[in-house]
Amino acid sequence: MSTSSEPNEEPTPESPLITRQQDGEPQRQHESKMRWHLFSPIALCVWLGYISAYIFVLEKAVRNAPHDIGKSSFYDLLASLMHTFFSQFHTSITTLYLVRVAASAFQGDEAADCTWGELFWMSDKSWSSFPQLVHAVTTIIGKGIAVSLTFIVFASTSLVAIATPAIFLHAYPLGTVNTTSSFPITPHGIFSSKAILGVDRDTEIGTGMGSWATGLSVFDAYEFSIYSADILSQGNLSDFFFSDDLGGADANRTGLHLQGGCSPFPDASTAIDQDPALLPIYCKSLPPNRDQKMNINVSFGTAKVTYSFCTYPPALTVPSGPDSNATAYIFLQSHNGTAATTGMVKCQSNFSMGTAFLSGMDLTYTSFVKNVPYKPVQDVGLADPLSAVLAGMVNTSVGKDTLEGSSTLIKQLGYNATVGNSNSLVFIQPSLDIFAERIWLGVAHMVVGIGLLSSSSDTRNVTIPTLARTRSKPYISGLIALLTSWLCGLIFVSIIGYRPSIEPRLGSLTTAIRLQEIYALPKAGDESSQKQFDLIDFSDPNWLTKKVGARRG
Numbered sequence: 001m002s003t004s005s006e007p008n009e010e011p012t013p014e015s016p017l018i019t020r021q022q023d024g025e026p027q028r029q030h031e032s033k034m035r036w037h038l039f040s041p042i043a044l045c046v047w048l049g050y051i052s053a054y055i056f057v058l059e060k061a062v063r064n065a066p067h068d069i070g071k072s073s074f075y076d077l078l079a080s081l082m083h084t085f086f087s088q089f090h091t092s093i094t095t096l097y098l099v100r101v102a103a104s105a106f107q108g109d110e111a112a113d114c115t116w117g118e119l120f121w122m123s124d125k126s127w128s129s130f131p132q133l134v135h136a137v138t139t140i141i142g143k144g145i146a147v148s149l150t151f152i153v154f155a156s157t158s159l160v161a162i163a164t165p166a167i168f169l170h171a172y173p174l175g176t177v178n179t180t181s182s183f184p185i186t187p188h189g190i191f192s193s194k195a196i197l198g199v200d201r202d203t204e205i206g207t208g209m210g211s212w213a214t215g216l217s218v219f220d221a222y223e224f225s226i227y228s229a230d231i232l233s234q235g236n237l238s239d240f241f242f243s244d245d246l247g248g249a250d251a252n253r254t255g256l257h258l259q260g261g262c263s264p265f266p267d268a269s270t271a272i273d274q275d276p277a278l279l280p281i282y283c284k285s286l287p288p289n290r291d292q293k294m295n296i297n298v299s300f301g302t303a304k305v306t307y308s309f310c311t312y313p314p315a316l317t318v319p320s321g322p323d324s325n326a327t328a329y330i331f332l333q334s335h336n337g338t339a340a341t342t343g344m345v346k347c348q349s350n351f352s353m354g355t356a357f358l359s360g361m362d363l364t365y366t367s368f369v370k371n372v373p374y375k376p377v378q379d380v381g382l383a384d385p386l387s388a389v390l391a392g393m394v395n396t397s398v399g400k401d402t403l404e405g406s407s408t409l410i411k412q413l414g415y416n417a418t419v420g421n422s423n424s425l426v427f428i429q430p431s432l433d434i435f436a437e438r439i440w441l442g443v444a445h446m447v448v449g450i451g452l453l454s455s456s457s458d459t460r461n462v463t464i465p466t467l468a469r470t471r472s473k474p475y476i477s478g479l480i481a482l483l484t485s486w487l488c489g490l491i492f493v494s495i496i497g498y499r500p501s502i503e504p505r506l507g508s509l510t511t512a513i514r515l516q517e518i519y520a521l522p523k524a525g526d527e528s529s530q531k532q533f534d535l536i537d538f539s540d541p542n543w544l545t546k547k548v549g550a551r552r553g
Contacts, residue, residue, distance in 0.1 A: 037504035040100040044490070047093045051483070054082045058172045058469065065177040065468035072179075076469045079172070087165035094161040095128045097490060098154050102506035105150055105497025118147045122506055127155040130162060150497060157489030164482050171479040175470035191243050193254050193353065193372045196454035200376075201315065201383040207453055208385070208446030209392040213408050218242075218444045225451070227255075227358050227365040234363065237261070237444045241368065242451040246360030250465045256454075257352045257368055258385065258447045262436035265329070265346035274342040276308070279331040282344070283310035286327060291315060291387060298397045300407040302337035303415045303427040307393075315383040315391035323352040323370055326386040332435055336415070339429035345436045349386040349443055385446035389439065392446075414438040 061075035102122050126132040133155055140147060211221070219226050219235050224245040228234040243255025265282075283292055291314030297306050311328035328347045334340065354370040376382070383391065396409045411417075414430035414437070430438070 034500040034502060035504075036500050037100060037103070039504065040097045041498075043093060044097045047089070048487075050082075051086070051090075054079065054086055054168075057082060058168075061469035062172065062471055065179060065466070065470070067179070069179045069466050069468065072468050076174075079469065083165070083168060086168065090165055091128070091158070091161045094158060094486070094490075095125060098128070098157065098493065099125060099506050100501075100504055101493045101497045102150075102154070103503050104499040104501035105493070115145055115147070118145070118151055122151065122154075127151060128158050130159070133159070150493060153489050153493050157486060157493070160482050160486045160489065164479070164486065167475060167479045167482055171472055171475040172469055173472055173475075174467055176465050177468040177470060179466040179468065191253070191255050191451055192454055192456035195456045196353070196382075196450065197375065197377050199382060199450060199453045201381065201388065203453060204382055204446065204450055205315075205388045205392045205395065207449035208388060208442070209396065209412075211449050211452075212389075212392075212412050212442040212445040215411065217441065218448050222448055224360075224363065226448075227356070227363050230364055231362055237440060240444070241356050241358070241365040242448055243356070243358060243365075246358060248360045250357070250359050250361070252355055252357050254353070254355050254372055255358075256447050256451050257354060257356070257370075258349065258444060260347065260349035260386075260440075260443075262330075262345050262347035262440040262443075264432045264436055265344050274344075276331055276333070278344060279308055279310070279329055282329045282346075286310060286312040286329075289314065291390070293390075293394055296394060296397050298406045298409050300410040300415075301417070301425045301427060303334070303410050303417075304336075305332060305334040305410065305413060307332045309390050311387050311390050313384055313387055315387040323374070324384045325350050326384040328386055328390060330390070330439065332432070334413075334429070334435075336427040336429040341429060341432055341435070343432040345432065345439060347386055347436075347439060347443070349384070351385050351447060382450060385443045385450070388446050389442040392442075412438060412442060 057075050057079045061072050061079055064072040064075060121127065121136050124132070126136040136155075139145065211218075214221060217235070218237065218240075222242070224247075225242055227241040227243065228236065229239045233239065237258075238261045239259045241255050241257050243253045244251075246253070283290065290310050290312040292310040294308040295306055296308065297304070299305070307330060309328055309330040311326060313324060313326060326347075326349045330345045330347065331343070332345065333342045352370045353372045353374065354368055355372070356365040356368040358365050374381075393409060397406065410427070414434040415427045416430075417425045417427050420426040
């Protein structure tokens with residue numbers, strides 16, 4: 001049979017790839033078809049760049065989290081998208097390169113020296129997936145099949161590639177990071193412990209009384225700046241913290257704290273409790289420098305209120321700071337022309353400034369600490385909010401515009417007006433409980449007014465615990481070990497096995513060519529000589545353990 005042909009001609013059945021020379025060694029006519037097949041090495045190099053970019057993005061997300069959560073979130077989103085591609089393609093790229101190395105590593109004498117089991121496992125890529133590898137290893141152990149170092153490295157590198165995506169998620173998990181924000185985080189400005197030093201008593205009273213005149217609860221007017229002691233007490237003015245609107249975030253912030261309340265006293269259920277003579281008796285329980293006013297009248301339409309009170313500390317006294325306890329006794333006699341309410345109300349308050357941990361999502365505060373010093377820069381500093389409310393009531397009652405002031409105070413104390421049949425205002429007479437509730441509402445508005453006057457539009461660094469990308473040192477070490485072993489495995493198999501080959505991958509076609517390299521197979525249809533070239537004796541239960549080249553003729 002002639003073996004001469006033009007170099008560019010495809011082999012035909014009359015001109016096989018392998019023929020046997022007279023000395024018994026195969027003559028390879030496909031040597032001109034050997035190529036480097038650079039697609040998979042180029043793909044691997046591109047993938048190495050992708051892995052580097054992925055790690056770079058993760059590191060940028062971690063490093064930006066403490067000072068720029070916006071950039072960190074961007075890099076975190078980009079990292080999530082990159083991880084999707086990484087988990088899909090990392091094992092595929094590894095397999096793509098290994099099958100290219102296998103195409104050149106298992107040819108000629110290398111293929112002849114391996115067992116039939118290993119040759120078929122390599123051809124089927126049994127090393128590239130965990131279930132197939134488990135089956136192959138079970139067979140290897142059960143039948144005592146010898147495998148080459150190349151197969152072991154292929155399997156180890158593939159297992160490392162399979163495990164790497166999961167380790168990436170644990171190496172850079174999402175966790176709580178103290179993020180520093182350098183912009184105002186409330187529409188009212190940022191509460192400033194420095195700005196409060198310039199707030200004087202008169203401005204405090206004017207702002208607080210104006211806020212009280214709206215009739216709104218502070219929870220309705222300043223919903224996202226009022227923090228309750230717990231979720232169940234939201235809307236309860238007996239204990240709240242006024243600070244910045246955090247936009248749903250959590251942070252340690254400075255603000256104003258108010259505790260206390262007003263209620264009928266002693267219980268206003270008997271005629272004795274409604275005796276005006278009781279007020280001087282209870283007032284004597286307060287220090288001598290208390291503030292005391294008697295029989296102040298305010299009226300508007302059919303509504304008329306006469307009130308007397310005593311309070312300590314007096315509103316004209318500058319407190320040592322926003323950390324004061326106040327007590328007030330208020331005796332009220334009121335009627336709307338048809339019904340009357342008489343009795344005494346007792347109010348107690350604790351007003352202080354400090355820091356607390358705020359939950360912007362639940363609008364609750366915890367861990368309040370009074371740790372902010374107060375040294376006013378003006379001659380007249382703040383008044384206690386409870387004393388300031390009573391001083392504001394007096395100013396409204398005896399002000400220049402008595403009619404306007406009286407109508408405002410009447411409404412502040414709880415009188416609701418409707419239009420009667422004669423087109424005149426009809427006031428609904430409030431109970432003593434409503435009087436007490438409305439006076440405490442005024443105290444709450446006074447505290448909020450102080451907070452509004454103490455706001456600053458200056459930018460500042462605000463530390464907020466935020467969910468962001470972090471590093472886990474144990475898993476980082478594991479990730480480095482996996483990537484290093486993966487790369488070393490690829491380099492090792494490249495050194496021992498990457499050479500020019502006929503096909504770019506080891507598959508069924510390439511395996512057939514390997515067998516032609518080992519055995520001079522008969523021509524198709526030559527049945528007379530077929531039996532002498534039977535390569536595998538399937539009747540032998542240990543045929544997988546036999547060397548491929550053991551029956552070379």
